[in-house]
């Protein structure tokens with residue numbers, strides 16, 4: 271893009287939404303100020319979310335795989351975990367990546383201000399700098415990218431270092447003997463898996479009837495089965511009615527029809543029951559920005575708020591609260607500011623849960639199709655029939671395509687299995703390019719790889735998959 275603009279813009283919040291927006295704005299020739307309290311851009315994702323958790327999940331996978339290696343005739347000794355080295359490795363990863371973003375920011379001549387912003391009016395921000403001092407700065411446009419924070423539950427409020435949110439859990443202060451994870455969603459299952467691999471007895475309590483309530487049940491089933499082996503217990507349809515600090519633990523009371531043990535003491539408790547948007551920005555009431563009943567800032571398809579000078583992107587504007595959605599929105603907002611004809615209207619936003627096995631999906635889900643009474647055909651390829659999956663000793667996976675029976679267009683893709691998070695990108699491309707099941711079936715995939723399961727699920731749709739025998743009817 272060769273277009274330049276002499277606009278002066280501010281981005282409030284330096285996460286994957288904010289820095290992607292700031293960098294593109296600079297690339298388009300705008301003068302950009304990026305405001306965030308951290309030393310470098312990165313936000314929750316890099317400092318206290320996606321990145322440190324994935325570093326730890328990588329270690330967890332290694333520990334689990336070393337255990338599984340017994341089945342392959344390779345017997346490793348019990349792992350010895352040096353917690354301070356593990357912590358410093360994780361911190362090193364964060365430092366490297368956030369430092370890199372700081373460099374990219376300087377190279378693009380983005381003014382990075384370490385501080386907190388408040389609105390004086392629609393175009394003026396009062397920035398309180400970390401080192402002290404305040405600046406009043408005026409811009410043509412402002413992009414709000416303030417993200418979200420862990421949701422707090424009144425019954426789980428307890429001032430104790432043993433009570434953790436995701437940030438506390440990622441700090442990895444110790445390897446507790448026992449841990450209760452409240453909430454069987456993304457964070458609970460990812461961080462619960464990390465602690466379980468490090469040797470903690472982990473119990474997950476989920477108020478709904480299944481783990482990962484947003485995902486199709488057939489994708490969750492293989493994960494649930496593996497977690498049952500890894501974890502101490504998975505309590506479904508159960509909530510926590512009270513927590514009390516007691517001696518050297520937290521006494522927890524459970525509530526639910528199937529509860530067998532009403533009270534139990536845990537060394538630590540991780541609360542991961544969702545996130546809340548950070549829309550309580552000081553001075554926002556001095557602008558025309560509107561905030562909806564759930565706390566999300568209201569925006570149109572160009573990510574513009576009800577105040578024409580202010581745009582908002584990422585977790586603060588709504589679900590799904592995912593870094594890649596935020597980055598894409600950030601780029602759309604900047605292009606809209608630059609005067610390009612753009613809109614945020616993706617057909618597929620991938621979701622990935624980085625457990626083992628990973629669960630990933632994009633586009634339409636079966637649950638959603640059912641809810642909308644939409645007719646679809648589902649083609650499933652079991653990984654037991656994948657050569658690559660069997661060589662990895664991971665035959666429990668499954669790949670499925672959701673196809674429109676009339677047009678044969680691919681509407682959704684769901685994958686559970688090792689590496690599903692990488693594989694799902696092909697599904698996103700297929701959906702965004704309006705691929706037909708035939709296109710996917712006719713694209714030669716490398717052998718032996720797990721990617722073949724996507725091609726073969728398209729073959730399953732036509733009843734002609736090489737590795738799945740379907741007896742002829744009649």
Ligand code: NAD
Nearest residue numbers: 453454455456457458476477509542543544545591622623
């Ligand atoms: P979540 O929405 O994924 O899961 C919260 C779970 O807690 C749900 O299953 C819900 O039913 C349950 N719950 C709610 N109240 C409860 C209660 N009182 N008792 C028991 N269970 C209760 O939320 P999260 O795990 O906190 O993660 C927040 C968000 O962060 C996610 O929705 C996601 O957008 C994002 N995130 C993404 C990734 C990723 O992309 N891999 C990883 C971590 C977080």
